[in-house]
Amino acid sequence: MTAQATAIGIDIGGTGIKGAVIDLATGDLLSERVKLATPAGGKPEDIVETTKEILETLAASDSTLPVGVCFPAIVRNGMTMSAANVSKKWIGLHAEELFEKTLGRDIHFVNDADAAGYAESRFGAAKDTPGLVVMTTLGTGIGTALIYNGVLIPNAELGHLEIDGVDYETKASYAAKERDDLSWERWARRLQKYYSRLEALLSPDLFIVGGGVSKSYEEYLPLLKLGTPILPATHRNNAGILGAAALAVGTDR
Numbered sequence: 017m018t019a020q021a022t023a024i025g026i027d028i029g030g031t032g033i034k035g036a037v038i039d040l041a042t043g044d045l046l047s048e049r050v051k052l053a054t055p056a057g058g059k060p061e062d063i064v065e066t067t068k069e070i071l072e073t074l075a076a077s078d079s080t081l082p083v084g085v086c087f088p089a090i091v092r093n094g095m096t097m098s099a100a101n102v103s104k105k106w107i108g109l110h111a112e113e114l115f116e117k118t119l120g121r122d123i124h125f126v127n128d129a130d131a132a133g134y135a136e137s138r139f140g141a142a143k144d145t146p147g148l149v150v151m152t153t154l155g156t157g158i159g160t161a162l163i164y165n166g167v168l169i170p171n172a173e174l175g176h177l178e179i180d181g182v183d184y185e186t187k188a189s190y191a192a193k194e195r196d197d198l199s200w201e202r203w204a205r206r207l208q209k210y211y212s213r214l215e216a217l218l219s220p221d222l223f224i225v226g227g228g229v230s231k232s233y234e235e236y237l238p239l240l241k242l243g244t245p246i247l248p249a250t251h252r253n254n255a256g257i258l259g260a261a262a263l264a265v266g267t268d269r
Contacts, residue, residue, distance in 0.1 A: 022046060023082040024074050025261030026067055027128065030054060030088060030101025033063070035070045036254070037081065038261035043139030045254065050074060058102030060109060064118045071119055084124040084260030085115060086131035090171050094125055101156070124264040127171060129153055131259030132249070133161025134168050136224050138262050140250030147221030150174075150214060151249070154227040158185040158210070162218075168263070177213060184210055190229045204239035215244050224249050 026035035034051040038044070050070050055062035067085065075081060089096040094112030099105075112125040133151030136142045142149040146165055153159035158175030161168065175185040186192060188210040193203040211223060223242070225233060226249035233248035240246060251258055 020082060020265040022078075023084060023261040023264045024071065025131075025257035025259070025264070026070060026083065026085045027131070027256030027260060028054070028063060028067065028085065028087045028102075029128070029256075030058065033066050033070060034253075034257060035067075035074055036257050036261075037074055038258055040262055040265065043135070043251070043258050043262075045257075047074060049254070049257070054102070058099075058106075060103065060105055060111070060114060063102065064115055067115065068119055079121075082124070082261075082264040083119070083121060084126065084131070084262070084264030086126050086128040086256045086260040087111065088128050090173065091125055091127045091130075092171065124260070124266075126260060126263050127161075128256050129159030130161045130168055130170050130172075131263060132159070132226055132251075132255035133163055133224070133259065134263055134266070135251050135255040135257075135259035136226070136249055137163040137166055137168075139258055140255070141224050141247045142222055145222050148218060149222045149224060150218060150220045151224045151226060152211075152214075153249075154188075154190045154225060154229050156191045157189050159227075168266075174214060177210070179209060179213055184213075190227060193229075200235040201239060204236045207236065208240055208242075211240060211242055211244075211246065215242055220244050222247065226252065226255060228252070 036045045036049045037047040088100040090098045096106040096111040149163040151161040160172045160174040162172045176183050188206040223246040230248040
């Protein structure tokens with residue numbers, strides 16, 4: 017049997033929803049990236065309708081392509097158990113079922129950080145890395161994903177580790193750097209504490225750092241003293257799309 021060669025990935029965020037057709041052998045985009053603004057308020061029905069509009073554009077030439085959708089929430093058995101930068105109406109919602117009913121097709125539904133981490137393990141900085149890879153995204157909060165020997169371990173919420181009595185993403189996220197007007201050096205001291213704790217708890221083989229600030233990795237990653245290699249993510253803005261598409265046909269679904 018021939019492996020599925022292409023799939024559609026759609027990445028839903030608090031400000032934008034974007035998607036593309038992906039070559040699953042290389043991770044290359046085979047279409048233009050289609051992006052629409054996330055509807056104000058982020059309500060379920062509005063987001064699903066915008067997703068449908070993107071899918072109709074991408075699937076115009078082939079309606080049989082597998083579809084993966086990633087979303088900023090804990091996803092358990094197709095239900096969204098949290099909601100980041102979207103309406104709280106998503107919490108406890110049978111979201112996968114809602115998407116499939118509106119889109120008129122099966123999808124694979126996954127957390128956005130998990131999709132990004134899987135993309136880096138398949139196509140990016142962690143490709144062919146054995147053992148445990150810990151993906152972290154530094155943004156409004158800290159998103160995390162765990163990949164062990166290429167298999168995704170879903171819904172790791174390690175940005176919420178308690179360190180010094182606080183939820184440490186409130187101290188070490190990029191938003192915290194901006195809020196507290198931290199220099200790269202002062203922010204790196206907070207990151208050091210965070211990554212050292214992850215290292216002590218998990219003994220990973222590789223850290224990957226994503227999020228928009230990863231493009232400035234030379235400012236802060238060299239300041240960290242860790243026993244674990246730490247690398248910037250490769251795919252940044254396209255990681256969610258790539259990971260969602262790959263997971264739509266992945267063997268570790």
